[in-house]
Amino acid sequence: MEEDSPGGREEGRTFWGGLRAFLFGDDGEASLRDEIEEALESREGEAPRVGDLSAAERQMLRNILHFGEKTAGDVAVPRGDIIAVPATIGFDDLVATLKEAEHSRLPVYEESLDRVVGMIHIKDVFLHQVSGKPAPADIRSLMRTPLFVPESMGMLDLLAQMRAGRVHLAIVVDEFGGTEGLITIEDVVEEIVGEIEDEHDEEPQGLLIPLEDGIWDADARAELEDVAEAVDERLGEVEEDVDTLGGLAFVLAGHIPQPGEMLAHPSGWRLEVTEGDARRVTRLRLHAPAEPAPVE
Structure with a gap:
């Protein structure tokens, strides 16, 4: 087998050095975080072998890698x-x-x-x-x-x-x-x-559950961006600094709405408060806008 020439080896080092600089920056070194993430991504979807990290352990490792990025x-x-x-x-x-x-x-x-x-x-x-x-x-x-x-x-x-x-x-x-x-x-x-459930936690209901006739059963903790994506983008267009359906209900009512109150949204959607107490709203029903009458 022929050995690589010194010129070929030098050219190879230059190529890989340039590639590392492009991927990881001028220092040419990948951070430990990058290396771990790359290793996890390369095994994505693979069934863990005996003694390998389980799916839960891999997810926890991903969470740890990004833990410091959160506030x-x-x-x-x-x-x-x-x-x-x-x-x-x-x-x-x-x-x-x-x-x-x-x-x-x-x-x-x-x-x-x-x-x-x-x-x-x-x-x-x-x-x-x-x-x-x-x-x-x-x-x-x-x-x-x-x-x-x-x-x-x-x-x-x-x-x-x-x-x-x-x-x-x-x-x-x-x-x-x-x-x-x-x-x-x-x-x-x-x-x-991940989520830790204790003996007092109630069985979780879905955040957004479609029902019949354009009605949605919703948890007040549902994020408005998720509501906009799943239900109607207009429900996510709020000038006030609120992020959840419960916050939207408070803005529309001007007070903490109580079960039974029906709140009108500018889009035509109606928010019916179905569960809550004196301090907060916990669950709502979203009623779709009425269909416009056909033009004859």
Whole structure:
């Protein structure tokens, strides 16, 4: 077999060096992230061999690779879905709210949700109950301090702060200091491992379910861009800063609409609130615009 000439080897090195520079930049080196992603993509659709990464492990690895690209604002529970209590709430009502919400922590606010002053942990409420002490006149005595973070904070920094402060709940604030959303340590972990269902989670219903006669059953958490794609693009055209159907319902009503209310959209669609409470809308029915009468 003939050996390559020095000139041929040099030409080959120049070609591959140029290709690496084109693909990976002038330094000619692929990052470890690039190499891992490329390896995952090359095995896409393949059944894992014995001892190889499972499909779930591969997905978690992909999530980890992009975890640092997300911000607190990307992951936070939207403001409209936050369950919080006023600082003036009585102890018995607080217990009832914790039972109904089935959350271990609730933000506490003064005047409005934009003034969160603390959080209540269900463990502190339970310990007070079993202590035999009288109900506190002011629930502030049971409050803990949550973490306040800007919506632009990266997830890696957020996770580091939550771990360092041993805090499991963060309030996400906008540039004006108003409450934008809420993040728990569970939300952070779910960005890596996927949705974590616990014993209190209800069997999930579909976000958008087509029914008969142009009617859709919809979860209020459905993203407007998904609604625009699946139902009607006009439902996604909103000037106000809202991202979900629940937010759209609030904008159309001018208040928190209650079950039974029918809200008119400029496109002719009607949004019927079917489930909700005093704090939020949870489910709606979307009624298609009436067919225009035929011109004779």
